[in-house]
Amino acid sequence: MPNPPAGPPSCGGRASRPLWPLLLLAVAFASSALLAQYQKKPPDFGGIYAFPTPTHPEPRAAIERGLDVAMLAAGLGLAAYLILRRRSREGVVLLSMGAIAYFGFYRKGCTCPIGSIQNVTLSLVDPRYLISLGVIAFFFLPLVAALLFGRVFCGGVCPLGAVQDLVLLRPKTVPEKLERYLRWLPYVYLVVAVWFAGWGLPIATGASKVLVARRFLICEWDPFIGLFRLSGSFHMLAIGAGFILVGMFYGRPYCRWLCPYGALLSILSRVAWKPVSITPDRETYCGQCADACPFGAIRDFSADRATCVACARCYECCPREIVRLRREGIPAKRYVAGADARGAS
Amino acid sequence: MSGGRLRAVVQSWGGLAAAAVALCSATWLFAEYVHAVRVAPAEKALVESLKERARTDATVHPKLLQPEFDRQRESLARRHAVYDRVGLVLLVSLGIWLAWFRWFRPEPGRWVGVPEGLQRLLEGNVDHPAPRSPRPKIRRASQ
Numbered sequence: 308m309p310n311p312p313a314g315p316p317s318c319g320g321r322a323s324r325p326l327w328p329l330l331l332l333a334v335a336f337a338s339s340a341l342l343a344q345y346q347k348k349p350p351d352f353g354g355i356y357a358f359p360t361p362t363h364p365e366p367r368a369a370i371e372r373g374l375d376v377a378m379l380a381a382g383l384g385l386a387a388y389l390i391l392r393r394r395s396r397e398g399v400v401l402l403s404m405g406a407i408a409y410f411g412f413y414r415k416g417c418t419c420p421i422g423s424i425q426n427v428t429l430s431l432v433d434p435r436y437l438i439s440l441g442v443i444a445f446f447f448l449p450l451v452a453a454l455l456f457g458r459v460f461c462g463g464v465c466p467l468g469a470v471q472d473l474v475l476l477r478p479k480t481v482p483e484k485l486e487r488y489l490r491w492l493p494y495v496y497l498v499v500a501v502w503f504a505g506w507g508l509p510i511a512t513g514a515s516k517v518l519v520a521r522r523f524l525i526c527e528w529d530p531f532i533g534l535f536r537l538s539g540s541f542h543m544l545a546i547g548a549g550f551i552l553v554g555m556f557y558g559r560p561y562c563r564w565l566c567p568y569g570a571l572l573s574i575l576s577r578v579a580w581k582p583v584s585i586t587p588d589r590e591t592y593c594g595q596c597a598d599a600c601p602f603g604a605i606r607d608f609s610a611d612r613a614t615c616v617a618c619a620r621c622y623e624c625c626p627r628e629i630v631r632l633r634r635e636g637i638p639a640k641r642y643v644a645g646a647d648a649r650g651a652s
Numbered sequence: 653m654s655g656g657r658l659r660a661v662v663q664s665w666g667g668l669a670a671a672a673v674a675l676c677s678a679t680w681l682f683a684e685y686v687h688a689v690r691v692a693p694a695e696k697a698l699v700e701s702l703k704e705r706a707r708t709d710a711t712v713h714p715k716l717l718q719p720e721f722d723r724q725r726e727s728l729a730r731r732h733a734v735y736d737r738v739g740l741v742l743l744v745s746l747g748i749w750l751a752w753f754r755w756f757r758p759e760p761g762r763w764v765g766v767p768e769g770l771q772r773l774l775e776g777n778v779d780h781p782a783p784r785s786p787r788p789k790i791r792r793a794s795q
Contacts, residue, residue: 473754474750475779476750476754476778476779477776477778478779478780537736537739537740538735541685598780599780601779601780620779623780624780
């Protein structure tokens with residue numbers, strides 16, 4: 308079988324961008340948040356009165372919080388290695404299970420980068436609200452990882468995504484038009500969540516004035532927190548069960564159509580330095596990867612940077628990947644029927 | 653029964669047993685919750701009425717109100733124990749079923765004793781959408 312012509316660099320090629328502008332952007336992000344902690348000091352009226360230092364006791368010792376950050380950083384590094392270098396779906400699944408165990412059940416889903424959006428917002432808006440460096444790290448590390456490698460956080464480290472990924476048993480596709488509309492929901496949710504976290508909802512109607520206090524909507528409506536904590540109100544457990552049930556047929560419904568942090572990551576991953584590249588070497592234009600992707604994230608034989616959650620499923624079905632594995636003497640066991648038969652020449 | 657056949661039987665039925673346990677646990681939890689929601693207002697009203705009576709009758713507290721408090725507390729403790737234990741059983745059995753379905757299901761034709769209709773339901777591609785029929789390669793114009 309003759310080899311098809313090589314495609315553009317984005318089709319399975321190793322698209323890369325200069326690294327330094329992204330690093331500069333990441334440093335600017337991080338430093339702005341750090342400065343925001345101290346930019347609004349209370350006014351000094353003189354006299355002997357000393358303002359009390361606001362304290363927000365953390366539930367964990369400093370060393371344990373450091374361990375959380377270290378685990379997150381290690382998880383992101385490992386995810387990037389497994390997804391981009393090893394190209395191992397099995398490794399990603401194992402990492403996901405580890406993330407569920409540690410960030411999910413052991414840490415009970417808190418602190419998570421998704422919820423940290425609200426902490427960072429409130430700390431920027433309200434000078435009395437201070438957040439720890441750990442929370443800042445949780446907010447920024449996955450964003451930096453997205454700038455470098457795409458949504459590797461979603462693929463292997465996020466416990467919410469991992470739960471949905473593991474329960475995906477009979478993937479079905481959503482009509483493209485509906486999918487296009489649904490993809491706007493995370494951005495809407497992000498704006499609403501940031502607004503509620505920072506300002507609340509003051510409504511004035513005529514003489515009456517309704518004030519809804521600041522609320523952490525993302526945490527209040529986290530569908531899997533009840534699962535990780537093994538307790539919760541009935542409606543939250545029911546919502547979690549509903550997401551799991553839907554997630555058996557439609558890949559990662561929360562990540563794709565609701566997650567506000569996913570919205571941030573998808574914005575940043577558009578300019579990622581080294582994103583997911585499906586084919587290891589030469590593009591065969593067989594379309595197996597697009598068929599295998601349960602998220603509809605592969606268009607024109609390349610992974611859409613914004614929607615690809617770096618789950619590594621496409622590698623399993625790529626004929627060229629099978630050829631690569633054979634060449635390296637790695638047994639290829641679980642592949643979609645037909646991929647092997649159509650292995651590239 | 654030979655070891656191989658025993659293993660095949662366990663592999664065929666293990667996941668189904670886990671699914672049955674999960675289903676029973678979920679039903680039990682849901683029934684406990686519904687029961688609690690139904691009786692809670694009546695129990696609260698009973699305690700309130702007993703409190704009202706206890707204001708004028710000193711014998712009501714030791715004879716009626718305290719025993720009712722104790723009964724409700726025991727009932728609550730029992731319900732919480734059910735939630736904790738059965739919830740854990742539900743979680744573990746769901747995990748076992750999921751792992752079985754993804755990784756340990758028998759290959760097609762190796763099921764033992766499982767009705768054919770159920771086999772058809774449980775077989776098939778996991779994790780990926782069903783593969784489509786082979787289609788001709790799309791050749792792009794050379795650039």
